[in-house]
Amino acid sequence: MELGTSHISVVDRDGNALAMTTTIEDGFGARIMTRSGFLLNNELTDFNFAPMEECKPVANRVEAGKRPRSSMAPTLVFDADNKLYAVVGAPGGSQIITYVTKTLVGILDWKLDPQVAVDLPNFGSRNGPTEIEAGTEAETWKSALEAMRHQVRSIEMNSGIQAIVVGPNSLTGGADSRREGVAIGN
Known part of the structure:
Protein backbone atom coordinates (compact mmCIF):
# COMPACT_ATOMS: atom_id res chain seq x y z
CA MET A 1 0.00 0.00 0.00
CA GLU A 2 1.26 3.47 -0.87
CA LEU A 3 1.09 5.19 2.52
CA GLY A 4 2.05 8.66 1.33
CA THR A 5 -0.39 8.96 -1.57
CA SER A 6 -4.00 10.17 -1.48
CA HIS A 7 -6.63 10.60 -4.16
CA ILE A 8 -9.93 12.43 -4.26
CA SER A 9 -12.56 12.50 -7.03
CA PHE A 28 5.49 11.47 6.35
CA GLY A 29 7.61 11.80 3.17
CA ALA A 30 11.21 12.72 3.89
CA ARG A 31 10.27 13.12 7.56
CA ILE A 32 11.30 16.78 7.42
CA MET A 33 8.79 19.52 8.21
CA THR A 34 9.15 23.15 7.17
CA ARG A 35 8.62 25.98 9.66
CA SER A 36 5.21 26.59 8.10
CA GLY A 37 4.12 23.01 8.84
CA PHE A 38 4.48 21.32 5.44
CA LEU A 39 6.08 17.89 5.18
CA LEU A 40 8.68 17.57 2.44
CA ASN A 41 8.35 14.64 0.06
CA ASN A 42 11.01 12.09 -0.78
CA GLU A 43 10.19 11.81 -4.48
CA LEU A 44 13.88 11.52 -5.34
CA THR A 45 13.33 7.79 -4.96
CA ASP A 46 11.41 7.95 -8.27
CA PHE A 47 14.64 8.81 -10.09
CA PRO A 68 10.46 12.11 -11.54
CA ARG A 69 8.56 9.30 -13.23
CA SER A 70 5.15 8.84 -11.72
CA SER A 71 2.30 6.39 -11.90
CA VAL A 87 -13.90 11.06 -12.81
CA VAL A 88 -11.49 8.30 -11.72
CA GLY A 89 -8.26 7.98 -9.74
CA ALA A 90 -6.43 6.07 -7.02
CA PRO A 91 -3.49 5.96 -4.66
CA GLY A 92 -1.31 2.86 -4.89
CA GLY A 93 2.18 3.66 -6.14
CA SER A 94 3.25 1.74 -9.23
CA GLN A 95 -0.09 -0.10 -9.31
CA ILE A 96 -2.18 3.06 -9.84
CA ILE A 97 -2.23 2.73 -13.62
CA THR A 98 -3.69 -0.78 -13.54
CA TYR A 99 -6.27 0.19 -10.88
CA VAL A 100 -7.46 3.11 -13.00
CA THR A 101 -7.41 1.09 -16.23
CA LYS A 102 -9.40 -1.79 -14.70
CA THR A 103 -12.04 0.64 -13.44
CA LEU A 104 -12.27 2.50 -16.75
CA VAL A 105 -12.70 -0.77 -18.68
CA GLY A 106 -15.48 -1.74 -16.27
CA ILE A 107 -17.27 1.60 -16.62
CA LEU A 108 -16.69 2.40 -20.30
CA GLN A 115 -19.05 0.74 -7.43
CA VAL A 116 -19.10 -2.61 -9.23
CA ALA A 117 -16.19 -1.52 -11.46
CA VAL A 118 -14.17 -0.33 -8.46
CA ASP A 119 -14.81 -3.61 -6.62
CA LEU A 120 -13.56 -5.82 -9.49
CA PRO A 121 -10.48 -7.87 -8.56
CA ASN A 122 -7.19 -6.12 -9.15
CA PHE A 123 -4.44 -7.55 -11.36
CA GLY A 124 -1.49 -6.39 -13.39
CA SER A 125 2.22 -6.56 -14.02
CA ARG A 126 5.02 -4.17 -13.15
CA ASN A 127 7.67 -5.50 -15.52
CA GLY A 128 7.75 -8.76 -13.61
CA PRO A 129 5.35 -11.54 -12.71
CA THR A 130 1.64 -11.22 -13.33
CA GLU A 131 0.11 -10.10 -10.05
CA ILE A 132 -3.38 -11.09 -8.97
CA GLU A 133 -5.25 -9.86 -5.93
CA ALA A 134 -5.12 -12.31 -3.03
CA GLY A 135 -8.45 -13.42 -1.59
CA THR A 136 -10.48 -12.54 -4.69
CA GLU A 137 -11.89 -14.23 -7.77
CA ALA A 138 -8.61 -13.34 -9.50
CA GLU A 139 -6.94 -16.26 -7.69
CA THR A 140 -9.05 -18.63 -9.81
CA TRP A 141 -7.22 -17.29 -12.89
CA LYS A 142 -3.83 -18.52 -11.66
CA SER A 143 -3.71 -21.94 -13.34
CA ALA A 144 -4.94 -20.59 -16.69
CA LEU A 145 -2.32 -17.82 -16.58
CA GLU A 146 0.41 -20.30 -15.65
CA ALA A 147 -0.69 -22.53 -18.55
CA MET A 148 0.07 -19.51 -20.78
CA ARG A 149 3.56 -19.35 -19.19
CA HIS A 150 2.89 -16.44 -16.87
CA GLN A 151 4.77 -16.39 -13.61
CA VAL A 152 1.95 -15.50 -11.16
CA ARG A 153 2.08 -13.92 -7.73
CA SER A 154 -0.95 -13.54 -5.47
CA ILE A 155 -0.56 -10.33 -3.45
CA GLU A 156 -2.62 -7.79 -1.48
CA MET A 157 -3.84 -5.01 -3.76
CA ASN A 158 -5.92 -2.56 -1.75
CA SER A 159 -6.21 0.17 -4.33
CA GLY A 160 -8.28 2.96 -2.84
CA ILE A 161 -9.72 3.62 -6.34
CA GLN A 162 -12.58 6.11 -6.64
CA ALA A 163 -14.95 6.72 -9.54
CA ILE A 164 -17.87 9.01 -10.32
CA VAL A 165 -20.10 8.65 -13.39
CA VAL A 166 -22.07 11.72 -14.47
CA GLY A 167 -25.57 10.90 -15.71
CA PRO A 168 -28.11 13.27 -17.28
CA ASN A 169 -29.56 14.14 -13.87
CA SER A 170 -27.42 12.20 -11.44
CA LEU A 171 -24.00 11.34 -10.13
CA THR A 172 -23.16 7.74 -9.29
CA GLY A 173 -20.05 7.04 -7.28
CA GLY A 174 -17.92 4.17 -6.13
CA ALA A 175 -15.10 3.97 -3.59
CA ASP A 176 -12.84 1.02 -2.89
CA SER A 177 -14.15 -0.92 0.10
CA ARG A 178 -10.64 -2.40 0.53
CA ARG A 179 -9.61 0.90 2.11
CA GLU A 180 -11.23 3.80 3.94
CA GLY A 181 -12.84 5.44 0.89
CA VAL A 182 -16.54 6.16 0.69
CA ALA A 183 -18.78 7.63 -2.02
CA ILE A 184 -21.00 10.38 -0.61
CA GLY A 185 -23.19 13.15 -1.98
CA ASN A 186 -26.51 14.88 -1.78
Missing part, protein backbone atom coordinates in the same frame (compact mmCIF):
# COMPACT_ATOMS: atom_id res chain seq x y z
CA VAL A 10 -15.19 15.26 -6.80
CA VAL A 11 -18.02 16.63 -8.95
CA ASP A 12 -20.02 19.58 -7.62
CA ARG A 13 -23.62 20.59 -8.31
CA ASP A 14 -22.48 22.85 -11.17
CA GLY A 15 -20.59 20.04 -12.91
CA ASN A 16 -17.12 21.23 -11.93
CA ALA A 17 -14.86 18.23 -11.48
CA LEU A 18 -11.62 17.35 -9.76
CA ALA A 19 -9.49 14.23 -9.96
CA MET A 20 -6.50 14.88 -7.71
CA THR A 21 -3.75 12.50 -6.70
CA THR A 22 -1.11 13.82 -4.34
CA THR A 23 1.90 12.16 -2.79
CA ILE A 24 4.84 12.68 -0.52
CA GLU A 25 6.03 9.17 -1.47
CA ASP A 26 6.04 7.52 1.95
CA GLY A 27 4.27 8.00 5.25
CA ASN A 48 17.39 6.41 -11.09
CA PHE A 49 20.37 7.21 -8.86
CA ALA A 50 22.88 5.78 -11.38
CA PRO A 51 23.41 8.64 -13.87
CA MET A 52 25.16 6.37 -16.39
CA GLU A 53 24.64 2.78 -17.47
CA GLU A 54 26.91 1.11 -20.04
CA CYS A 55 28.61 4.50 -20.60
CA LYS A 56 25.30 6.09 -21.63
CA PRO A 57 23.28 8.68 -19.69
CA VAL A 58 20.17 7.28 -18.01
CA ALA A 59 17.02 9.16 -19.03
CA ASN A 60 15.55 9.04 -15.54
CA ARG A 61 18.72 10.26 -13.77
CA VAL A 62 18.65 12.91 -11.05
CA GLU A 63 19.25 16.22 -12.78
CA ALA A 64 18.14 19.84 -12.40
CA GLY A 65 14.87 20.65 -14.18
CA LYS A 66 13.76 17.02 -14.44
CA ARG A 67 10.54 15.57 -13.10
CA MET A 72 -0.27 8.93 -10.74
CA ALA A 73 -3.23 8.86 -13.13
CA PRO A 74 -6.05 11.19 -12.06
CA THR A 75 -8.48 10.92 -14.96
CA LEU A 76 -11.39 12.96 -16.35
CA VAL A 77 -13.37 11.23 -19.13
CA PHE A 78 -15.42 13.29 -21.59
CA ASP A 79 -18.05 12.01 -24.03
CA ALA A 80 -18.19 12.73 -27.77
CA ASP A 81 -19.94 16.06 -27.04
CA ASN A 82 -17.09 17.09 -24.70
CA LYS A 83 -19.31 16.71 -21.63
CA LEU A 84 -17.87 15.24 -18.46
CA TYR A 85 -18.71 11.54 -18.19
CA ALA A 86 -16.47 10.14 -15.43
CA ASP A 109 -16.50 -1.00 -22.00
CA TRP A 110 -18.63 -3.20 -19.75
CA LYS A 111 -21.11 -0.44 -18.71
CA LEU A 112 -20.76 -1.39 -15.03
CA ASP A 113 -21.96 0.74 -12.15
CA PRO A 114 -18.90 2.61 -10.76
Whole structure:
Protein backbone atom coordinates (compact mmCIF):
# COMPACT_ATOMS: atom_id res chain seq x y z
CA MET A 1 0.00 0.00 0.00
CA GLU A 2 1.26 3.47 -0.87
CA LEU A 3 1.09 5.19 2.52
CA GLY A 4 2.05 8.66 1.33
CA THR A 5 -0.39 8.96 -1.57
CA SER A 6 -4.00 10.17 -1.48
CA HIS A 7 -6.63 10.60 -4.16
CA ILE A 8 -9.93 12.43 -4.26
CA SER A 9 -12.56 12.50 -7.03
CA VAL A 10 -15.19 15.26 -6.80
CA VAL A 11 -18.02 16.63 -8.95
CA ASP A 12 -20.02 19.58 -7.62
CA ARG A 13 -23.62 20.59 -8.31
CA ASP A 14 -22.48 22.85 -11.17
CA GLY A 15 -20.59 20.04 -12.91
CA ASN A 16 -17.12 21.23 -11.93
CA ALA A 17 -14.86 18.23 -11.48
CA LEU A 18 -11.62 17.35 -9.76
CA ALA A 19 -9.49 14.23 -9.96
CA MET A 20 -6.50 14.88 -7.71
CA THR A 21 -3.75 12.50 -6.70
CA THR A 22 -1.11 13.82 -4.34
CA THR A 23 1.90 12.16 -2.79
CA ILE A 24 4.84 12.68 -0.52
CA GLU A 25 6.03 9.17 -1.47
CA ASP A 26 6.04 7.52 1.95
CA GLY A 27 4.27 8.00 5.25
CA PHE A 28 5.49 11.47 6.35
CA GLY A 29 7.61 11.80 3.17
CA ALA A 30 11.21 12.72 3.89
CA ARG A 31 10.27 13.12 7.56
CA ILE A 32 11.30 16.78 7.42
CA MET A 33 8.79 19.52 8.21
CA THR A 34 9.15 23.15 7.17
CA ARG A 35 8.62 25.98 9.66
CA SER A 36 5.21 26.59 8.10
CA GLY A 37 4.12 23.01 8.84
CA PHE A 38 4.48 21.32 5.44
CA LEU A 39 6.08 17.89 5.18
CA LEU A 40 8.68 17.57 2.44
CA ASN A 41 8.35 14.64 0.06
CA ASN A 42 11.01 12.09 -0.78
CA GLU A 43 10.19 11.81 -4.48
CA LEU A 44 13.88 11.52 -5.34
CA THR A 45 13.33 7.79 -4.96
CA ASP A 46 11.41 7.95 -8.27
CA PHE A 47 14.64 8.81 -10.09
CA ASN A 48 17.39 6.41 -11.09
CA PHE A 49 20.37 7.21 -8.86
CA ALA A 50 22.88 5.78 -11.38
CA PRO A 51 23.41 8.64 -13.87
CA MET A 52 25.16 6.37 -16.39
CA GLU A 53 24.64 2.78 -17.47
CA GLU A 54 26.91 1.11 -20.04
CA CYS A 55 28.61 4.50 -20.60
CA LYS A 56 25.30 6.09 -21.63
CA PRO A 57 23.28 8.68 -19.69
CA VAL A 58 20.17 7.28 -18.01
CA ALA A 59 17.02 9.16 -19.03
CA ASN A 60 15.55 9.04 -15.54
CA ARG A 61 18.72 10.26 -13.77
CA VAL A 62 18.65 12.91 -11.05
CA GLU A 63 19.25 16.22 -12.78
CA ALA A 64 18.14 19.84 -12.40
CA GLY A 65 14.87 20.65 -14.18
CA LYS A 66 13.76 17.02 -14.44
CA ARG A 67 10.54 15.57 -13.10
CA PRO A 68 10.46 12.11 -11.54
CA ARG A 69 8.56 9.30 -13.23
CA SER A 70 5.15 8.84 -11.72
CA SER A 71 2.30 6.39 -11.90
CA MET A 72 -0.27 8.93 -10.74
CA ALA A 73 -3.23 8.86 -13.13
CA PRO A 74 -6.05 11.19 -12.06
CA THR A 75 -8.48 10.92 -14.96
CA LEU A 76 -11.39 12.96 -16.35
CA VAL A 77 -13.37 11.23 -19.13
CA PHE A 78 -15.42 13.29 -21.59
CA ASP A 79 -18.05 12.01 -24.03
CA ALA A 80 -18.19 12.73 -27.77
CA ASP A 81 -19.94 16.06 -27.04
CA ASN A 82 -17.09 17.09 -24.70
CA LYS A 83 -19.31 16.71 -21.63
CA LEU A 84 -17.87 15.24 -18.46
CA TYR A 85 -18.71 11.54 -18.19
CA ALA A 86 -16.47 10.14 -15.43
CA VAL A 87 -13.90 11.06 -12.81
CA VAL A 88 -11.49 8.30 -11.72
CA GLY A 89 -8.26 7.98 -9.74
CA ALA A 90 -6.43 6.07 -7.02
CA PRO A 91 -3.49 5.96 -4.66
CA GLY A 92 -1.31 2.86 -4.89
CA GLY A 93 2.18 3.66 -6.14
CA SER A 94 3.25 1.74 -9.23
CA GLN A 95 -0.09 -0.10 -9.31
CA ILE A 96 -2.18 3.06 -9.84
CA ILE A 97 -2.23 2.73 -13.62
CA THR A 98 -3.69 -0.78 -13.54
CA TYR A 99 -6.27 0.19 -10.88
CA VAL A 100 -7.46 3.11 -13.00
CA THR A 101 -7.41 1.09 -16.23
CA LYS A 102 -9.40 -1.79 -14.70
CA THR A 103 -12.04 0.64 -13.44
CA LEU A 104 -12.27 2.50 -16.75
CA VAL A 105 -12.70 -0.77 -18.68
CA GLY A 106 -15.48 -1.74 -16.27
CA ILE A 107 -17.27 1.60 -16.62
CA LEU A 108 -16.69 2.40 -20.30
CA ASP A 109 -16.50 -1.00 -22.00
CA TRP A 110 -18.63 -3.20 -19.75
CA LYS A 111 -21.11 -0.44 -18.71
CA LEU A 112 -20.76 -1.39 -15.03
CA ASP A 113 -21.96 0.74 -12.15
CA PRO A 114 -18.90 2.61 -10.76
CA GLN A 115 -19.05 0.74 -7.43
CA VAL A 116 -19.10 -2.61 -9.23
CA ALA A 117 -16.19 -1.52 -11.46
CA VAL A 118 -14.17 -0.33 -8.46
CA ASP A 119 -14.81 -3.61 -6.62
CA LEU A 120 -13.56 -5.82 -9.49
CA PRO A 121 -10.48 -7.87 -8.56
CA ASN A 122 -7.19 -6.12 -9.15
CA PHE A 123 -4.44 -7.55 -11.36
CA GLY A 124 -1.49 -6.39 -13.39
CA SER A 125 2.22 -6.56 -14.02
CA ARG A 126 5.02 -4.17 -13.15
CA ASN A 127 7.67 -5.50 -15.52
CA GLY A 128 7.75 -8.76 -13.61
CA PRO A 129 5.35 -11.54 -12.71
CA THR A 130 1.64 -11.22 -13.33
CA GLU A 131 0.11 -10.10 -10.05
CA ILE A 132 -3.38 -11.09 -8.97
CA GLU A 133 -5.25 -9.86 -5.93
CA ALA A 134 -5.12 -12.31 -3.03
CA GLY A 135 -8.45 -13.42 -1.59
CA THR A 136 -10.48 -12.54 -4.69
CA GLU A 137 -11.89 -14.23 -7.77
CA ALA A 138 -8.61 -13.34 -9.50
CA GLU A 139 -6.94 -16.26 -7.69
CA THR A 140 -9.05 -18.63 -9.81
CA TRP A 141 -7.22 -17.29 -12.89
CA LYS A 142 -3.83 -18.52 -11.66
CA SER A 143 -3.71 -21.94 -13.34
CA ALA A 144 -4.94 -20.59 -16.69
CA LEU A 145 -2.32 -17.82 -16.58
CA GLU A 146 0.41 -20.30 -15.65
CA ALA A 147 -0.69 -22.53 -18.55
CA MET A 148 0.07 -19.51 -20.78
CA ARG A 149 3.56 -19.35 -19.19
CA HIS A 150 2.89 -16.44 -16.87
CA GLN A 151 4.77 -16.39 -13.61
CA VAL A 152 1.95 -15.50 -11.16
CA ARG A 153 2.08 -13.92 -7.73
CA SER A 154 -0.95 -13.54 -5.47
CA ILE A 155 -0.56 -10.33 -3.45
CA GLU A 156 -2.62 -7.79 -1.48
CA MET A 157 -3.84 -5.01 -3.76
CA ASN A 158 -5.92 -2.56 -1.75
CA SER A 159 -6.21 0.17 -4.33
CA GLY A 160 -8.28 2.96 -2.84
CA ILE A 161 -9.72 3.62 -6.34
CA GLN A 162 -12.58 6.11 -6.64
CA ALA A 163 -14.95 6.72 -9.54
CA ILE A 164 -17.87 9.01 -10.32
CA VAL A 165 -20.10 8.65 -13.39
CA VAL A 166 -22.07 11.72 -14.47
CA GLY A 167 -25.57 10.90 -15.71
CA PRO A 168 -28.11 13.27 -17.28
CA ASN A 169 -29.56 14.14 -13.87
CA SER A 170 -27.42 12.20 -11.44
CA LEU A 171 -24.00 11.34 -10.13
CA THR A 172 -23.16 7.74 -9.29
CA GLY A 173 -20.05 7.04 -7.28
CA GLY A 174 -17.92 4.17 -6.13
CA ALA A 175 -15.10 3.97 -3.59
CA ASP A 176 -12.84 1.02 -2.89
CA SER A 177 -14.15 -0.92 0.10
CA ARG A 178 -10.64 -2.40 0.53
CA ARG A 179 -9.61 0.90 2.11
CA GLU A 180 -11.23 3.80 3.94
CA GLY A 181 -12.84 5.44 0.89
CA VAL A 182 -16.54 6.16 0.69
CA ALA A 183 -18.78 7.63 -2.02
CA ILE A 184 -21.00 10.38 -0.61
CA GLY A 185 -23.19 13.15 -1.98
CA ASN A 186 -26.51 14.88 -1.78
